Amino acid sequence: MFDLLAVTMAGGPVTEPAGQTETLDWQWRGEGILELSPRVPCDTAVVISAGIHGNETVPIELLNQLTGELLSGARALRVRLLMLLGNPASMRLNKRFADADMNRMFGGRHARYTPNDETRRAQELEQAMALFYRSATAAGALHRFHYDLHTAIRGSLHVRFGLLPLQTRPKSEAMLAWLSACGLDALVHHRSPGGTFTHFSSEVFQADSCTLELGKALPFGSNDHSQFTGIRRGLETLVSGEPLPARETGKPMLHFRVVQDVIRSQEDFHLFVPADALNFTPFKKGEVIAKETGKTYRVAEEEEVVLFPNPNVALGLRAGLMLAKM
Ligand SMILES: O=C(O)CCC(=O)N[C@@H](CCC(=O)O)C(=O)O
Numbered sequence: 001m002f003d004l005l006a007v008t009m010a011g012g013p014v015t016e017p018a019g020q021t022e023t024l025d026w027q028w029r030g031e032g033i034l035e036l037s038p039r040v041p042c043d044t045a046v047v048i049s050a051g052i053h054g055n056e057t058v059p060i061e062l063l064n065q066l067t068g069e070l071l072s073g074a075r076a077l078r079v080r081l082l083m084l085l086g087n088p089a090s091m092r093l094n095k096r097f098a099d100a101d102m103n104r105m106f107g108g109r110h111a112r113y114t115p116n117d118e119t120r121r122a123q124e125l126e127q128a129m130a131l132f133y134r135s136a137t138a139a140g141a142l143h144r145f146h147y148d149l150h151t152a153i154r155g156s157l158h159v160r161f162g163l164l165p166l167q168t169r170p171k172s173e174a175m176l177a178w179l180s181a182c183g184l185d186a187l188v189h190h191r192s193p194g195g196t197f198t199h200f201s202s203e204v205f206q207a208d209s210c211t212l213e214l215g216k217a218l219p220f221g222s223n224d225h226s227q228f229t230g231i232r233r234g235l236e237t238l239v240s241g242e243p244l245p246a247r248e249t250g251k252p253m254l255h256f257r258v259v260q261d262v263i264r265s266q267e268d269f270h271l272f273v274p275a276d277a278l279n280f281t282p283f284k285k286g287e288v289i290a291k292e293t294g295k296t297y298r299v300a301e302e303e304e305v306v307l308f309p310n311p312n313v314a315l316g317l318r319a320g321l322m323l324a325k326m
């Protein structure tokens with residue numbers, strides 16, 4: 001059986017670029033890009049991506065398992081589906097990225113960089129997504145979803161969480177219900193546009209899009225998948241057109257809004273968040289989070305929690321987010 005991850009990691013020419021099972025057709029659309037189409041008509045087009053950052057292994061393993069179940073016939077396919085392994089070059093290096101963070105390049109922002117593997121790949125993924133949604137729409141799939149699977153660099157007080165890109169249209173109730181059913185502990189609402197893959201799919205294709213964070217980045221084979229059964233079950237029901245699973249945890253999903261995007265714009269940028277602080281660690285009003293020439297980031301609300309603190313990003317990029325509860 002075709003193994004998406006093994007073929008992608010091997011690189012080079014693909015000997016078996018298309019195939020079919022009793023119920024679906026599949027086609028290799030480019031490195032790490034696999035389209036699966038059921039033979040029955042369907043009204044939904046779904047993109048699932050993982051490995052946009054090459055060392056985020058849980059999502060890659062999960063995506064590959066789900067693809068295997070569909071190709072083996074163990075699981076029925078009831079949507080048009082595009083499975084994307086985002087950054088094969090950095091997956092082979094087991095690094096977040098080779099030259100630059102690809103999840104800051106979407107929406108054409110790749111053109112602002114000196115060309116490299118990630119700029120070319122971001123452009124290729126944009127085109128693959130455009131072709132997929134366009135042909136799916138022509139075939140009658142009017143509902144579009146995009147889930148981009150990641151893991152965080154640090155541990156988190158909330159292990160499973162999502163990030164919704166900024167959008168002006170109302171948030172989809174169907175997606176919010178699905179995210180809650182997946183057992184997410186928290187959902188973060190962005191307040192500004194960004195170069196993320198989900199911002200691109202939401203803005204350009206009006207997809208219901210969400211970045212899903214599944215724990216902390218660990219090497220292949222070291223992941224505890226039992227922490228992510230809710231998300232796995234959610235994705236299974238989505239692709240198979242099954243009813244929503246029941247939320248397994250009794251706790252409600254917490255909502256946070258971004259109140260500050262902390263940007264490293266100067267060489268002397270200094271972050272005051274301890275290196276071992278977990279994501280969602282709270283800070284009190286007035287505390288200084290980061291400082292650089294001409295700018296001090298201070299907690300403005302009674303309490304703000306920190307997300308993705310990282311002083312080692314390139315100039316002009318996000319070095320963290322400050323959130324407040326909604
Ligand atoms: O842990 C970190 O510092 C980053 C984890 C990660 O890759 N997160 C995504 C979130 C994308 C979004 O804001 O929707 C990223 O930073 O690209």
Ligand SMILES: [Zn+2]
Nearest residue numbers: 053056150151
């Ligand atoms: Zn990531």
